[in-house]
Amino acid sequence: MSEVQKQAPIVCESVKRFYQQGDVTVKALAGVTLTIESGEFVSLSGPSGSGKTTLLNCVAGLDIPTSGEVYLIGNRVSQMSKSQLADLRLRSVGFVFQSYNLVPVLSAQENVEFVMELQGISRTERAERARAILQEVGLAGMEHRRPAELSGGQQQRVAVARAVASRPQLVLADEPTANLDSKTSGALMDMMREMNAEHGITFVFSTHDKLVMSRARRLIKMHDGLIESDEIQS
Amino acid sequence: MFKLAWRNIWRHPRRTMLTLLAIAFAAAVLVFFIGLQLSSYDATINATISVFNGAIQVQPEGYHDRPQMRLTIDRPQQVLSSISEIPGVVAAAPRAIGFALLSSGSRTYGAQVVGVDPSTEPKVSTIPGLIKEGRYFTSTDETSFIVGTDLAKNLHVSVGDELTLLGQGRDGSMAATVLPIVGIFSSGSEELDRMMVQLPLHAFADTFGMNGSIHVVAVAVKQVGDVEPVEREIERSGVLGDSLVALRWDELIPGIRQMIELDMSSGWFFYFTLILIVAFSVVNTFFMAVLERTREFCVMLSLGMRPGYLCRLVVLESVMLLVSGLLLGIFIGSLIVLYFGEVGFSVPGMEEMARQFNMPGSIYPRVSFRALTDGPSVIFATSLIGVLFPAARVWRLNPTEGIRQV
Known part of the structure; x- marks a missing residue:
């Protein structure tokens, strides 16, 4: 791996991930080689079963490749323990999931503070940062609402706020707009682009959504566990 | 983490309340029953030791295993006064004990003959209060017998009749006397009622040639819990010297302790069944969660x-769930114990049976540290061991599988 690559948030080298389903071997990733540089705004697209989510999981160290190597922020994922990976994700990676996945018993602000609390940030700083980010995502005044009291779009904004509140280098988003209408999706994408531009956070989305693809600067298309095309959009 | 955990357990208030009530119910049942059991043991011990034995006895060493006339306490006054001064001691009664043949007309039976001090004996033994016919000794210089009810029946005697005593004195000479019966006692203890005859200490001394010595000092204490501290204090006081020993009730009558242990272990079998059911309910709640x-x-x-x-x-x-449930259970259990501690707890039929054994008809349970903590702590430990299984499931979770469940 070159020095330049070491600095890159994501480097995949011939990553393969096979699953056994009964007698059939499913080749979810059939050999992906990919580098994503710092500050990129990338969309991973492709039909269902093309390997987008598996790639994101392997990149995050949530899933272990059958062969090949993944480097996450310069760390060789295959050589790290569960706890080391947890720490790396805690400090450097933010997540946005398809179905919001907020902690239902915590308020919007507490959900945003959650990762910072795990990071050991003081109570006052946590509260301050959480309020500022909730304001930035347009949820000022809703800090004390629980997820059930928020709309889908609002919950996803909280999820984005949670992902970026801990100031990660990289945010991985698995189909973040899948459950949102197009207007809300557009607003969410604009918000993430702003964060990418202002805070320099690298964003990688897996998506089916044309709107998300249209707003990405780099568009990677996958098919049958392989990268079909990789292009920079103007 | 505390806030998160507390909110998590109240996600399903109904389910949590049901589990909490199950824990509280089990804890309350255990607090009450263990309290009742411990108090009934105290009552049994009290009833047994207060009839005759006393809580502690000071005896010559070796006397308990082989009661011989020649093994005596030679300075009884000094021993009695030292023991009486020890805090927790209610009374100390001197006794001299021998074995003799008792005859009335054509019938003769062997008996245990006990010389007692009529003024202190009623403070140590309940026999003076259990006279069925006649009366107890009224003065220390009286020369008469009181006899166990079965012994009187066997000898075909009643109050006012005379009994001839024939035995061996302390010095090996013949001990013989003829004394009238002034009272017949019914202690509830078959052995005592069939075997024992009492006479005032001075009459015993005259008959058996005791020369001022005695065999046993029976000690009564305020409550069963005082036995061990009083025993330690007697040993520390130096009054025992080399020749005397202090024996607790459970050394004098080891059968009671064994009976209590057997009863306690069969009780725990029932309790543990209840605890297991509660532990399963807790574990189930957490597996569901x-x-x-x-x-x-x-x-x-x-x-x-x-x-x-x-x-x-x-x-x-x-x-959190266990502690909340247990505290609630301990509170409810204590209230039940306090209530029955006031009004007394009895099972129909128990009173008659208890009376036969000279025990109180009702049990008055007391709140004690053991009663409050024994049951709940076993519930806590058992449930916590059970909860390790759902916790282990969490430990093994693979994040990607969970997220794919969406």
């Missing part, structure tokens, strides 16, 4: 929460 929250746990793991933290969260939630 863990299964329901698999996706959420996987999200937390993805966000960078360490598996250990998540396990601690699950264990903390169970500890």
Whole structure:
């Protein structure tokens, strides 16, 4: 791996991930080689079963490749323990999931503070940062609402706020707009682009959504566990 | 973490309340029954030792195993006054004991003959109050017998009749006397009623040539719990010297202790069944909770929460639920114990049976540290061991599988 690559948030080298389903071997990733540089705004697209989510999981160290190597922020994922990976994700990676996945018993602000609390940030700083980010995502005044009291779009904004509140280098988003209408999706994408531009956070989305693809600067298309095309959009 | 855990257990208020009430119910039942059991043991011990034996006896060494006339306490006054001064001691009664043949007309039976001090004996033994016919000794210089009811029946005698005593004195000479019966006692103890005859200490001394010595000092204490401290104090006082020993009630009558231990272990068999049912209910609650929250746990793991933290969260939630339930149960259990401590607890039929054994008809349970903590702490430990299984499931969670459940 070159020095330049070491600095890159994501480097995949011939990553393969096979699953056994009964007698059939499913080749979810059939050999992906990919580098994503710092500050990129990338969309991973492709039909269902093309390997987008598996790639994101392997990149995050949530899933272990059958062969090949993944480097996450310069760390060789295959050589790290569960706890080391947890720490790396805690400090450097933010997540946005398809179905919001907020902690239902915590308020919007507490959900945003959650990762910072795990990071050991003081109570006052946590509260301050959480309020500022909730304001930035347009949820000022809703800090004390629980997820059930928020709309889908609002919950996803909280999820984005949670992902970026801990100031990660990289945010991985698995189909973040899948459950949102197009207007809300557009607003969410604009918000993430702003964060990418202002805070320099690298964003990688897996998506089916044309709107998300249209707003990405780099568009990677996958098919049958392989990268079909990789292009920079103007 | 505390806030999160507390909110998590109240996600399903109805389910949590049901589990909490199950824990509280079991804890309350255990607090009450163990309290009742411990108090009934105290009552049994009290009833048994207060009839005749006393809580502690000071005897010559070796006397308990081989009661010989020649093994005596030679300075009884000094021993009696030293023991009487020890805090917790209610009374100390001197006794001289021998074995003799008792005859009335054509019938002769062997008996245990006990010389007692009529002024202190009623403070140590309940026999003076259990006279069925006649009366107890009224003065220390009286020369008469009181006889156990079965012995009187066997000898075909009643109050006012005379009994001839034939035995061996302390010095080996013949001990013989003829004395009238002034009272017949019914102690409830078959052995005492069939075997024992009492006479005032001075009459015993004259008959058996005791020369001022005695065999036993029977000691009564305020409550069963005082036995060990009083025993230690007697030993520390130096009054025993080389030749005397202090024996507790459970050394004098080891059968009671064994009976209590047997009863306690059979009681625990029942309690443990109840505890297991509650523990299963707690474990089930947490398995349900863990299964329901698999996706959420996987999200937390993805966000960078360490598996250990998540396990601690699950264990903390169970500890909170258990402690809440146990405190509620201890509170309710204590109220029930306090209530029955005032009005007394009895089972129909128990009073008659108890009377036969000279025991109180009702038990008055007391709140004690053991009664409050024994049951709840076993519930806590058993349930917590059970909760380790759902916690282990959390430990093994694979974040990607959970998230795919969506």
